[in-house]
Amino acid sequence: MPKLWEHTIASHRSAVQEAILDAAAVLVAERGPAGVSMAEIAQRAGVGRATLYKYFGDVDAVLSGWHQRQVTAHLRQLEDVWERTKRIDDVLEAYAFICHEHPPTAAPSLHREQHVDHARSHLIGFVAERLGDVRTDVPKKELAAYAVHALGAADAVPSKAAVRRLVAVTLSGLRDEPPR
Amino acid sequence: MPKLWEHTIASHRSAVQEAILDAAAVLVAERGPAGVSMAEIAQRAGVGRATLYKYFGDVDAVLSGWHQRQVTAHLRQLEDVWERTKRIDDVLEAYAFICHEHPPTAAPSLHREQHVDHARSHLIGFVAERLGDVRTDVPKKELAAYAVHALGAADAVPSKAAVRRLVAVTLSGLRDEPPR
The missing domain is CATH 1.10.357 (Tetracycline Repressor; domain 2)
Structure with a gap:
């Protein structure tokens, strides 16, 4: 894979991850850590659930x-x-x-x-x-x-x-x- | 139920509970909290598993x-x-x-x-x-x-x-x- 591609993929990965963590932070602030589900995190982050699970195995990991x-x-x-x-x-x-x-x-x-x-x-x-x-x-x-x-x-x-x-x-x- | 009976049952309960907690403490000291199972706690405490579950729902509760x-x-x-x-x-x-x-x-x-x-x-x-x-x-x-x-x-x-x-x-x- 050319270097540029690798770099692009890496920064996409990191942007997705940041978006997921931001979404989780907002949800936790709204309703506490016990009230947060993977489906909601995915929705709030604007990613599919399958994508979310590629990054994090469960809510606790997020x-x-x-x-x-x-x-x-x-x-x-x-x-x-x-x-x-x-x-x-x-x-x-x-x-x-x-x-x-x-x-x-x-x-x-x-x-x-x-x-x-x-x-x-x-x-x-x-x-x-x-x-x-x-x-x-x-x-x-x-x-x-x-x-x-x-x-x-x-x-x-x-x-x-x-x-x-x-x-x-x-x-x-x-x-x-x-x-x- | 006569008062004396109630008292006897209460102190039996508490003795069983203490024995379970003592057994858990020994097991935790031996192998850390992650390595302890309900079956082992029951055995070490000298009570049946059914009895153990009457007192505590899972290892975390113990x-x-x-x-x-x-x-x-x-x-x-x-x-x-x-x-x-x-x-x-x-x-x-x-x-x-x-x-x-x-x-x-x-x-x-x-x-x-x-x-x-x-x-x-x-x-x-x-x-x-x-x-x-x-x-x-x-x-x-x-x-x-x-x-x-x-x-x-x-x-x-x-x-x-x-x-x-x-x-x-x-x-x-x-x-x-x-x-x-």
């Missing part, structure tokens, strides 16, 4: 793909914040707002949990490498794990002001030596 | 019951620590060690996640009511949510010393005003 895409987008967003400001505090605040705006209840499944664990490990490594002026009595990897977990509490706080307070509390844990 | 029991036991353990020492620091340290010794990978399922969320809310309320000498710029409910999430990082730290460092970092976040 939701899993959608969730994976979302997690990847969030990580990229945090990398962008770092590139822009080079301040880890900004990255951590951005992460807290992501947790606040996307509480992890949209697509509960084993896959989702694996994505979340994987993304969290990645994020902890990313943060650990960029922690600047922090307490010296604790390894940076452990401080990064602490911060990422602590900021996860943003998923259930009542307001943006509360997210900022959580960030402040978390940062003071990162910076101050223990008070004993 | 694992869910087992997990629920475990979560309840952990909460009770933390309440005991509080009753004994009346020091919230001890409760938080005990929680960190529970997270460290029981990382949440044993029985991944939607039910498990609901138990964990529910138990975490309960724990946050419990901690919030007992926080003594903490920073005053953040509501206690938010500080409790911060602490419980932060200590969840203990599930992946490498040692008991690291658990204690995590507790120290988390406590300093609770106590110190932000450094700006």
Whole structure:
């Protein structure tokens, strides 16, 4: 097959896949993950059911793909914040707002949990490498794990002001030596 | 039915249920949650399959019951620590060690996640009511949510010393005003 063709097919494949994931996202937002069927996803994405099944075996696989895409987008967003400001505090605040705006209840499944664990490990490594002026009595990897977990509490706080307070509390844990 | 009979039947039921959950726990520990069947659970628990199905509809329901029991036991353990020492620091340290010794990978399922969320809310309320000498710029409910999430990082730290460092970092976040 000529190169150009391969490329064209690849980008068609990817456009179809994106359309399916977009459709699933809209349906999940409308009625929750339990109320979504393959037939509806196909219809909303504007593809035949046979085509849909070529990409995804079942609803869980679609939701899993959608969730994976979302997690990847969030990580990229945090990398962008770092590139822009080079301040880890900004990255951590951005992460807290992501947790606040996307509480992890949209697509509960084993896959989702694996994505979340994987993304969290990645994020902890990313943060650990960029922690600047922090307490010296604790390894940076452990401080990064602490911060990422602590900021996860943003998923259930009542307001943006509360997210900022959580960030402040978390940062003071990162910076101050223990008070004993 | 006379009262005594009712009581006898109720405690028999509960003993059978406990035996089933114990058997499931052993099997999960041996081969992970994916490798467990209803037939094996019945055999290990010393009950007939028909009896097992009277209590639990499928393996997931057994694992869910087992997990629920475990979560309840952990909460009770933390309440005991509080009753004994009346020091919230001890409760938080005990929680960190529970997270460290029981990382949440044993029985991944939607039910498990609901138990964990529910138990975490309960724990946050419990901690919030007992926080003594903490920073005053953040509501206690938010500080409790911060602490419980932060200590969840203990599930992946490498040692008991690291658990204690995590507790120290988390406590300093609770106590110190932000450094700006």
